[in-house]
Amino acid sequence: MCQLLGMNANTPTDIGFSFTGFHNRGGNTDHHSDGFGIAFFEPSACNLSDQSPAQNSGRGLRVFHDDKPSFRSPVAELVKNYPIKALNVVAHIRKATQGTNCLANTHPFVREVWGEQWVFAHNGQMNEGFIKRCQRLQDNGNSEYCRPVGTTDSEAAFCYLINRLKSTYKQRPSDQELFKFLTTQCRYLAANGLFNCLLSNGDWQLAYANSLLFYLTRKAPFGEAKLADDDLSINFSDVTTDKDKVSIIVTVPLTENEEWQQLAVNECLVFRDGDIEFRDTPSLRKYLTIEEGIAIAKEVGASL
Numbered sequence: 001m002c003q004l005l006g007m008n009a010n011t012p013t014d015i016g017f018s019f020t021g022f023h024n025r026g027g028n029t030d031h032h033s034d035g036f037g038i039a040f041f042e043p044s045a046c047n048l049s050d051q052s053p054a055q056n057s058g059r060g061l062r063v064f065h066d067d068k069p070s071f072r073s074p075v076a077e078l079v080k081n082y083p084i085k086a087l088n089v090v091a092h093i094r095k096a097t098q099g100t101n102c103l104a105n106t107h108p109f110v111r112e113v114w115g116e117q118w119v120f121a122h123n124g125q126m127n128e129g130f131i132k133r134c135q136r137l138q139d140n141g142n143s144e145y146c147r148p149v150g151t152t153d154s155e156a157a158f159c160y161l162i163n164r165l166k167s168t169y170k171q172r173p174s175d176q177e178l179f180k181f182l183t184t185q186c187r188y189l190a191a192n193g194l195f196n197c198l199l200s201n202g203d204w205q206l207a208y209a210n211s212l213l214f215y216l217t218r219k220a221p222f223g224e225a226k227l228a229d230d231d232l233s234i235n236f237s238d239v240t241t242d243k244d245k246v247s248i249i250v251t252v253p254l255t256e257n258e259e260w261q262q263l264a265v266n267e268c269l270v271f272r273d274g275d276i277e278f279r280d281t282p283s284l285r286k287y288l289t290i291e292e293g294i295a296i297a298k299e300v301g302a303s304l
Contacts (some may be wrong), residue, residue: 002107004122004213005038005091006198006249008271012043012085013246017234020080021227021254022070022091034118035106036070036078036093039063039119040086041202041240061117062086065106088200092121104150108198109158111146113165114172116201120161123251124194124210125300132157134160155199157189175204175270177260179278182206183268190266194300196247204272207249209263212293214253216260219245228256245274252290260285 005022007015035111044060052204062084066075070093092107108121134156146162148155164185173181182199189195190210199206207213218225220243222236249271253260263269263284270278 002220003093003251004121004123005089005093005251005254006200006205007036007086007089007246008200008249008274009087009244009246010273011244012065012087013244014083015091016080016083017225017227017232018248018250018254019076019091020232021229021263022093022250024229025103035065035067035103036073036076036091037063037065037106037108039108039110039200040084041088041119041200041215041250042084042086059117060204061110061119061183062126063108063110063119063215063292065103067103067106069161076081082255083197088119088202088205090119090121090198090205093122095159097191102150105152105155106150109155111158111162113162115203118162118199118201119171120154120197120199122157123196124154124297125294126153126157126189126193126195127300130160130189131156145182153193157193157195161185161189161199176278179268179270180205183280186264186268190192194297196251204277205269206270206299207263208266208268210266211288212290213250213263214260215247215249215263215271216253216255216258217247221273224253224257226257228254228267242259247252247274247276 001080003022005018006023040062042062064075064079066073070076089107092106106208108119110117110119146159148159157283165181168181186195188206191231195210196213220234221241224233226233255272264281264287266282268280269276
């Protein structure tokens with residue numbers, strides 16, 4: 001099963017501690033050895049005359065990919081030792097199920113939507129019927145149609161999401177309407193495979209759980225955290241202020257001494273400034289154990 005890691009913060013924040021544990025899962029503490037990627041939305045000093053400073057504040061995008069296992073990747077070492085401070089981060093460790101092990105098939109994927117850069121990473125497996133429908137749409141001759149660059153079902157799902165969005169709205173809808181639409185489309189994708197995802201435009205970050213996804217919000221009073229995948233701990237009170245707030249989203253909890261919250265099956269959240277802004281939870285809540293989530297992934301071929 002691929003691994004997802006996301007961060008949403010109210011102030012530029014270094015994800016180095018979480019990434020240190022996360023990158024170990026790419027070939028050391030777990031067997032996800034088919035590359036990794038990470039995207040940082042950083043504060044931007046660009047003067048874009050048609051957008052407000054608030055809109056520009058988190059839109060500088062820096063992306064790293066490598067087709068080597070993250071645990072042995074020089075790129076991952078660079079990320080660990082280069083303290084990039086970002087407002088939103090989306091990271092992915094890949095276990096290939098569709099598409100060869102190459103850079104074009106490495107998450108996260110990036111596309112432009114209404115002049116914004118949207119970053120997407122997926123954990124799961126889309127069924128063959130859905131992929132064939134996507135391929136038929138690609139052949140419709142529309143030059144504006146978003147098409148995959150690589151050969152993964154994940155990128156096909158991302159392109160489907162963007163194409164449905166742009167065909168439905170000619171102009172950007174309100175954030176609440178956008179959340180409702182994205183939740184509906186994520187549930188449609190989940191009905192056509194196994195679909196856990198992270199999606200960010202630099203301002204907000206969406207998390208959708210079809211099986212396993214957990215989150216944790218760190219805020220004052222800060223305490224100590226100890227990684228589950230590395231012999232490393234940190235006291236966040238030494239490196240934060242009382243105003244800082246950071247939410248971490250991950251497939252399986254990264255620390256062993258903090259209280260992680262689990263998303264229900266088919267629950268959708270949007271984080272902004274470290275807080276949950278929108279939430280859509282099914283009326284009948286269901287939570288999988290980690291063992292159940294891994295078993296479901298194996299059933300659909302998303303893990304070996």
